[in-house]
Every structure is written in structure tokens, then in C-alpha cells.
Amino acid sequence: MSGTLPGGPHDDQRTGELAGALGRVHARIDAARAAAGRTGPDDPVCLVVVTKFFPAADVDRLAALGVRDIGENRDQEAAAKVADVVLRDRLTVHFIGQLQTNKVRSVVSYADVVQSVDRPKLARALGRAALEAGGELQVLVQVSLETDGAVGPDAGRGGVSMAAAPGLADLVAATDGLALRGVMAVAPLGADPARAFADLRRVRDGIQEQHPEATWMSAGMSGDLEAAVAAGATHLRVGTAILGSRPPHG
Ligand SMILES: *Cc1c(COP(=O)(O)O)cnc(C)c1O
Numbered sequence: 001m002s003g004t005l006p007g008g009p010h011d012d013q014r015t016g017e018l019a020g021a022l023g024r025v026h027a028r029i030d031a032a033r034a035a036a037g038r039t040g041p042d043d044p045v046c047l048v049v050v051t052k053f054f055p056a057a058d059v060d061r062l063a064a065l066g067v068r069d070i071g072e073n074r075d076q077e078a079a080a081k082v083a084d085v086v087l088r089d090r091l092t093v094h095f096i097g098q099l100q101t102n103k104v105r106s107v108v109s110y111a112d113v114v115q116s117v118d119r120p121k122l123a124r125a126l127g128r129a130a131l132e133a134g135g136e137l138q139v140l141v142q143v144s145l146e147t148d149g150a151v152g153p154d155a156g157r158g159g160v161s162m163a164a165a166p167g168l169a170d171l172v173a174a175t176d177g178l179a180l181r182g183v184m185a186v187a188p189l190g191a192d193p194a195r196a197f198a199d200l201r202r203v204r205d206g207i208q209e210q211h212p213e214a215t216w217m218s219a220g221m222s223g224d225l226e227a228a229v230a231a232g233a234t235h236l237r238v239g240t241a242i243l244g245s246r247p248p249h250g
Pocket of ligand 1: 239241
């Protein structure tokens with residue numbers, strides 16, 4: 001089944017909402033880049049619009065508005081949605097959620113990037129699936145920024161420890177079918193995002209010394225994108241601020 005391209009009269013209102021929200025987020029990013037002295041063309045910040053819980057028609061509206069990167073966090077929802085997106089060819093699809101190894105074939109069939117690789121077994125499975133699919137998957141190592149004495153394991157967010165991240169990056173870089181691009185993290189609940197993202201930056205910088213191609217730092221969401229830009233994020237993952245609030249996770 002394929003979706004319909006937006007543009008009819010019923011789409012005007014939603015497309016207008018999305019355009020307005022997208023403009024406000026770009027203005028926040030521009031202001032944060034200016035404040036951080038990051039306005040040069042050699043220092044870009046990529047906006048990944050997180051479309052989870054919203055339909056393929058919204059993805060097409062965003063693509064028509066110029067969005068080039070979208071993020072999804074659940075395989076079942078993402079597989080069906082991406083298949084329905086008419087303007088798929090304009091988009092880079094990032095998988096950003098926790099991933100079980102039995103889902104890797106599905107994920108490599110529609111995702112260009114997996115940002116949430118947090119264990120060796122998953123890296124190896126993704127590499128095999130990518131080779132079978134005849135392509136190369138771009139990969140970020142997801143890092144847990146929990147520090148001792150913090151709120152404890154942040155259930156559902158995942159990530160390899162900061163200490164173990166370089167080893168996992170080495171494994172990804174050595175795995176056929178995978179191209180190491182960098183690191184991703186979510187700021188822990190209750191933590192100072194500036195501190196958390198500074199930790200992530202240090203992890204990325206250490207990995208990049210061994211793997212010069214690992215330039216990406218994916219950090220920052222609707223509530224903390226300014227802190228992420230200040231810390232050097234190259235990719236932001238923004239959902240709510242663009243698409244509106246979504247139902248609570250089930
Ligand atoms: C949902 C999600 C986001 C987007 O969060 P918002 O607060 O809606 O901007 C970013 N990263 C990950 C990993 C997510 O699951």
C-alpha cells in the first residue's frame with residue numbers, strides 16, 4: 001500500500017502547522033549555533049525529525065517542506081510507515097530505538113542509519129543483515145551517560161557505558177557491512193544536559209582519535225537542543241517540538 005502525497009485542501013492546515021513548528025525549531029537551532037560560534041558551513045547541525053506515533057502522511061508533509069532526515073524508534077511501526085512514504089527517496093531514515101537482534105533484518109530493509117547500537121551482539125547481527133541486504137549501514141554507538149549515584153539505570157533508554165564505548169566502536173569499525181559514524185545519547189532524566197553532553201563529547205573525541213570517520217555526535221531533543229548544540233552536537237533528534245505531543249508510551 002502506498003500513501004498519498006499531501007497537498008489537497010485537507011492538508012493545508014496540518015502542513016501549515018508543521019511548517020510553523022519547523023521554522024521555530026530552525027530558529028532555535030540558528031540561535032544556539034550563533035551563541036556557540038558554530039555558524040560556519042563546515043560545522044553543520046543536522047535536524048533529524050522524530051516522527052514516531054505520527055503517520056506516513058506527516059512524513060511526506062515534512063519531506064515536502066524540505067526535511068531530509070527522519071527518526072523512528074519502533075521497528076514494527078517504522079517498517080509499515082516508511083513503506084507508505086511517497087517521498088522516501090528524499091529521506092535518510094534513522095533508527096533511534098532499542099533494538100532486539102531478531103529485528104535487524106527488518107530494520108536494515110528501511111533504515112539508512114542505526115543510532116542505537118549498544119552491544120557487540122547487536123553490531124554483529126546488523127553487520128550480517130546489512131551484507132545480506134547488499135548495502136552498508138551507518139552506525140552510531142549509543143552511550144549511557146548515567147554517572148555513579150545518579151537516578152540509576154534509566155530503563156528503556158539503553159546505551160553502553162562510557163568506559164565500554166570505545167571498545168564497541170572498535171568492533172563496529174571492524175565489522176563488515178557497518179560504517180562507524182560516531183555516538184548518540186539521551187541526557188539522563190534529572191541530569192544537567194550540559195554536563196551530560198560534555199561527557200558525550202569527550203567519548204566521541206576519544207573514539208575519533210582512533211576512527212577519524214566517527215565525526216557524528218547525536219544529542220539533544222525538543223527540551224535540550226540548545227545544550228546539545230553548545231556541546232558540539234552534529235545531529236539533533238527532535239519530535240514533540242515539531243509534530244506536537246504524542247500519546248504516552250505503552
Ligand atoms: C522520541 C525520541 C526523541 C525525540 O524526543 P522529543 O522530546 O519528542 O523531541 C529523541 N531521541 C530518542 C531516542 C527518542 O526516542
